[in-house]
Amino acid sequence: MIKTKVQNIRHRLKMYRRSPLSLVLLLLVVLSTTITVTILLFIIGYILVKGIPNITADLFAWEYTSQNVSLTPAVINTLIIVVVALLTAVPLGIFSAVYLVEYARHGNKLIEIIRLTTETLAGIPSIIYGLFGLLFFVTALGWGFSLLAGAFTLAIMILPVIMRTTEEALKAVPNSYREGSFALGAGKLRTVFRIVLPSAMPGILSGIILGVGRIVGETAALLYTAGTVAEIPKNLLSSGRTLSVHMYVLASEGLYINQAYATAVVLLVVVMIINWISNMMAKKITKG
Known part of the structure; x- marks a missing residue:
């Protein structure tokens, strides 16, 4: 050696x-x-x-007050928005990528326009999405400042990321997998969902992880859509602040800087836990 x-x-x-x-x-x-x-x-x-x-016990009190500035409502609101946004964006992103890679004809100009539009949307500043969410979800649809408006706005934000990463993951699957499946008598739909998608799942999950990171760390768009109410929501149409918005509000007020740093630590831990869970899921799916 x-x-x-x-x-x-x-x-x-x-x-x-x-x-x-x-x-x-x-x-x-x-x-x-x-x-x-x-x-x-x-x-x-x-x-x-x-x-x-x-980090003190008061930060994890059930109700937010000016004495404890609890982050528990923000944690709950963050989890709700993450779940709703992913349930909205992930199926749309994956199915759109499957169509672009597996079903669309190669060289189609419409497909090229869709891909160019997707890449353009991925680079738009979050404040633009926030203004769109304010005008459409909050005002036009009448949802008001709510978790639902914030979640749908973030779903639109992460949709291009999930689409592009899923598309690249599907392209990375060898064509021999598809040809072998067709040779055994499997149809197109069965091949896609039983052979191609499981093989591309690690790449797809990496895109979902990126989307989760953007959801958890987003502030500007949520200020215009979800609001800043520091309470546990009664339903999806209730206003609420996430951890990132909670940290921003505490820091901007200038009275709770120490609590803002503590919130940053909790936010960092939450992101690490979500990434760890996603990696574990990817490994199990790959082994399966």
Whole structure:
């Protein structure tokens, strides 16, 4: 083992001597990775150092008051919006991607327009989605400032991400899988849902995880649609704030900065838990 490693190192050194540009590119890649990881660790460490000492039992009280500024209603509102937004966006995104990849004719100009539109929607600022949600869901449909209006707005926001990631995941499935299924007598629909989709599920779940991250961290769009009421909702048409909105409101008021840091820690933990659950699901589906 040691001799093999030494030989590999010598081989790389000879290669870099012959091509100095490769060594420069390697150093740039290593430097970029180091800077990125360092910044990420600094941000996480800063949040933990500032937030953990301020986590108290009062922050998890059932009702929000000016004394405890509880984040429990915000946690419940966040989970509700995540579930409703995913139930709306995931089926639409997956089925749209299945049509684009498996059923649409290649070279169709309409399909190219749809893909271009999807990529454009993915880059629109969240404040634009918030204004659209305010005009359409809140005003035109008469839902008012509600969790339902916020969830549907966020569903539209994450729909392009889920569509594009699902489309790329489906394209990555080898055509031999489809041909083998057809050779065994399976139809198109059965092949898609029993062979192609399970094989592409890890890539699909990665898109869903990205969507969840955007939902949990969104603030601007929810300020115009879901509102900032710090109460546990009675129904989906009730107004409520999520964890990110709760943190923003506490910080903007300037009276509860320590509690805002504590909320940031809880938000970080919630995102990590959701990502862990999603990764576990992806591994189980892949093994199955």
